Amino acid sequence: MLWLVVAALAVRQMAVALRRPPGERLTDLETWIGENGVLHVTGSLYDSDRFTGTPFAGLVLKPLARAAEQNLGVLWTFGSLLLVAALGIVAARALPGPVSRRTALLAAPVAISLLMVSLPVRDALHLGQTSILPVLLVLLGCFVVRGERAPGLLIGVAAALQPTVLLFAVLFRLTGHRRAAVTGGAAFAACTALAWAVMPGDSWTYWVHHVAGAGLGGTADGLANQSLHGALLRSGLAGPPEIALYVALAAVVCFFGLRRAARYAGDGQLLLAVAVTGCVAVAVSPTAWQHQLLWVLLAVVGRVGKRASDRLVWPAVVVLVLTLPGTVLLPNIEAVFPVRDNVLLIVALAAACAVPFLPRTSEHWLHPVPADHGAPVPARWSRVPLLPFWRRVLSRPNLLLELLLIRVVYSAYAHVRLAATAGRATAEHHGRQIHSIEQWLHIDIEHRANHAVVHIGWLRGFFDHYYSTFHFIVPLVILGVLYVRRPADYRWARGTIGFATLLALVGFWLYPLAPPRLMPGLGFIDTVHGVQDFAKPDYGSLTAMTNQYAAMPSLHFGWSLWCGVVVLLLAPKTWMKVLGLLHPLFTVSAIIATANHWVLDAVGGAAVVALGFGLTHLLAGPRKLRPAAVPAAAKPQDDLAAPLPVPVPVQMPRATDDPVGGKQL
Template sequence: MANVEHGGRPGEGLVGAPETVRARVRALRVGLWAVAAILAVRQVAAVLSTPKADRLTDLETWVGPNGVLHVKGSLYDSTRFTGTPLGGLVLKPLTRSAEQALGWGWTFGTLLLVVALGLVAARALPPPVSRRTSLLAAPVAVSLLMLSLPVRNALYLGQTSIIPVLLVLLGCFVVRGERVCGVLIGLAAALQPTVLLFTPLLWFTGRRRAAASTGATFAALTALAWAAMPHDSNTYWVHHLAGVGLGKDADDLANQSLHGALLRLGLTGPLEVGLFLALGAAVAVVGLRRAVRYARDGQLLLAVAVTGCVAVAVSPTTWQHQVLWVLLALAGRVGRKTSDRYVWPVAVVLVMTLPARMMLPDMPVLQPLRDNVVLIAALAAAAVVPFLSRTSAYYRAPVPADHAAPVPTRWRRVPLLPSGRVLNRTNLLLELLLIRVGYSAYQQVRLAATGGTNSGGRAAAEHHGEQILAVERFLHLDVEHWVNHSVVQVPFLRDFFDFYYQSFHFGVPLTILAVLYVRRPADHRWARSALGFATLLALVGFWLYPLAPPRLMPGLGVIDTVHGVQDFSKPDYGTLTELTNQYAAMPSLHFGWSLWCGVVIAVLAPRWWMKALGLLHPLLTLSSILATGNHWVLDAGGGAAVVAAGFGLTYLLTGPRSRTPVELVEAGMKPPVRAVGRAGRTQG
């Protein structure tokens, strides 16, 4: 099983390439390894800087002075120890280690295991693998592992869950001989029983010696532990049915198995058990059949990942540190079109590196999905996602995107990414994922800028407010108080601007993006990129310069028309009180996004009245942010600056906005020829 094909030695494919290309690849490789090293140092520092009482809590529960391995009697007198009896037998010698040395040694040992896992996974990528990919795969794999929630969880808690995954990969891709392969996988199964699901994978792919060796090793090690600790073994295997009921409650959100999901849905008793067994059997059959097919297709790493995802789903308890198999499913290729190739890997990386609250909003209708997002990813990899076969014409050469003809520029170095503007639509699911995650990051940065609370940065924000007011008075722009009080005296104007401020901020940009996505795909990319850059730059402003808006400046007398009079020490903004940073005023994204809308409409709208209506939106937004006391005049200037920078960065990276086929036809010109794929078909 170890004699699988690989892409060759790193660097072979670069022989004959221009020296500049090889130098760039080497520099990129060094940079990626530097990123991996920084992430590793950051993770270790995060663990070791945590107070002793809060770090390596699972390890302390096992081998600490009051741990279950120190206490006389059964390991399972309490439910704190969730490992197998063999795991307890292996860990017992560690109880004699000095506490400080054990913490450091365990953390750095886990770190080395993660690096080894990344190196083996990178080496196991299914062929064909370009030499550039083989050079860069290892640092990318290690970096993704360092960022993943299972690895961070294992490092923080002091868990052993990385070891079974590494043992399986070593058995499949490193060692020589089926018997040795089976010994390693059998050892992994003795530590984590669901690894026994790899036995049918070995058997049905013709590696029957490895399958037999796996079973024999598992039986021998389990018998050894039974002989050494008969009472504990009987408790674990018979009373708890291979560990069921140990650890946290099975309906805890950390349990990302089918059993945990059914319990969270409110099912209990025989109905839940029967449904779990039926669903688990179905997932096991479908998943293992798929794994066998991918293994026979030469995609052994994908087969291992699919089998591991089956284990995640069918295990009675699968804690967060045990779901690393899902990340390995990145080895599969999905989608016939180039634009579809990124959906699966991006979704997996997001699921495995970000908390569920950043993936889906906190809405009751989405609660079942949000609570089980890792399980859903595992089920998708095991039974649903149509990974491409290596025999598919699209495996190596997906349908390419159509590119517009390059547009001449004034500067030789523009664009910096000279691939031409893509005319095809982006993948909608990918867009929605990135929008959701981007907005979550936007919320997190806004809150982090003030220490996580609205009152955390009050002093600095008010000081900056005084600075802004002084500058505006010098420039004779301090009109906020006058505008605010003038509008308050006219009830219908107050109601109109309150409604406009609250309703149009998100609705108009999302509508424009949706229309462009459907009607003008190429312009959607151009407009979306500019908006994304502008928002990222605004986050920098929120972080570096927290600013109190006029309505939150003591003594200024500006009335909060939307939320009413506020106690500045305990502000109340309804449901937004804990979700938003009210001191993120500079730059104003209310005005910035509205200006982006106006520019996009003015550039793309076919009628003059549409252009005029589009330009009216930023003017009304400017009036509303001043009337409601939510921004200073200079905030609007900051919003305009980041939008201008967003369009500028888009121009710098991709060049001028290309004229779309629709515009060329309207101008009486011939549209560009569509791209032709390698198979000789015209692509569309």
């Protein structure tokens, strides 16, 4: 099944790359070998900043300039996918042992899948770049070929294509493979000298004028450059102070990172050593574009944490950072912009110099401290829970992983909610349906409530503020309190609201609905957003932030009802329970009074929340857990009530004849 997933991802990646318009697909490849590409025209490769490779890379690519453009695009994409598959297979076979048979079977397809969905591979396939090849050459040199000279030769050729890869020759030297290190340096020098001999002007421009390619391609301070040099330029530094600080930081990163890589190689974790060295190369390179950051993904093999519950934190961080853009991982808040803009660099620096990867000699390498699990109390139906392997963990989940999970899930929710629209006509048609049903049921109170609140200034301001603010604050506060005080119940509550939100997204997609404030001719007043221009289908700038037709079901009321139910079930005091129940009451009043929802939207919100609680109960069992069994030795005993010990007669063994002649007991 996993290999079928790999095949599906490969087909999809080829389709995405080749179905783009001619001016948007394989843009770098087109720049190199197209009709007016730099490899076709006479003159220097670097007359413009379109070619960013080394002169040796230009020398290797020049024969491709005579190939048919259409056929080359297909072959290039297919060949790149084959390189990714080979890279994944080699990386999977290089996992540090001992590895179980199941892990060995899963490793290759999982590795290839992660590589295909990662940002560097997607970027390389979109641009038509060669950045996958140096990584594969290094892995082949470290794990496939034998001897001392062949690995060095592959490293040297890879460094001729991507100069900072020469740091692997330093790794060879630190690990005692002196001949491989010398061969790597010699191969790099030979390839570079060959390029100097054939293209002396281009070589001078690249190595001297541009200082190993710095300044080619996009601007060095652009977000695409995830290196120390780019981060310092984005921070506002420039000129000699920036260069001096960059050189000093690069030296520090090389010193600590390469020493760590050599230590991991000596510990038998050669793949982790390769990943750490690659992360050092990413950080210290003058320009490290997104398609050159595959080294960071290889760092996922490192094991971090003594507890089993912490083992997934580092892999999850690496995979999320390498597959999702920073705008999805972090909110649009100015205070976190420095982290969001440099998140790939931060992870690379962490892998190179900071993350405490476990050595294989650690007692926790194979046997981490297991998580405590609790069994739910018996349910009324014998088939509950349906997923007996869904074990309820009692310990508190990792905070970083939870924050990432909440952020990624909310970002996905926002994107799906924004995309789930079928147009204004359909949404208004559904709005008239809902209005007719409410009139038939005699629950169409929205118009009267809306106009009554409009004329009471303080009440209108209260409902407007409550609608805009408490929708997010209250659920986050409740989840935060449960996380700190009641971890087991936090996991249960998080699952219920997750199921409810997922079901709501299905509703948004299947039944786009215009809220009362966007229904022309009914006379509703939008108290929160102001007067809307019904002549514009996009309703001004509001649609750029959210889908205005995602009204059924109402998650404003659904989440508030979830808050009320959780507080009612878990709060220790009566006044807390009453206060928790006031929140859904105020929310349903606010969504109706501000004309943002119909009454039946609130009914839909209650339905998805009920289904969320029901699904959690059905799959994982009741919320309450069985009390932990107390060992008999730990149970307190009443000395007066305890029965007196009964003396047991002891029979002494009698003397027997020793075969040697003596006596023994």
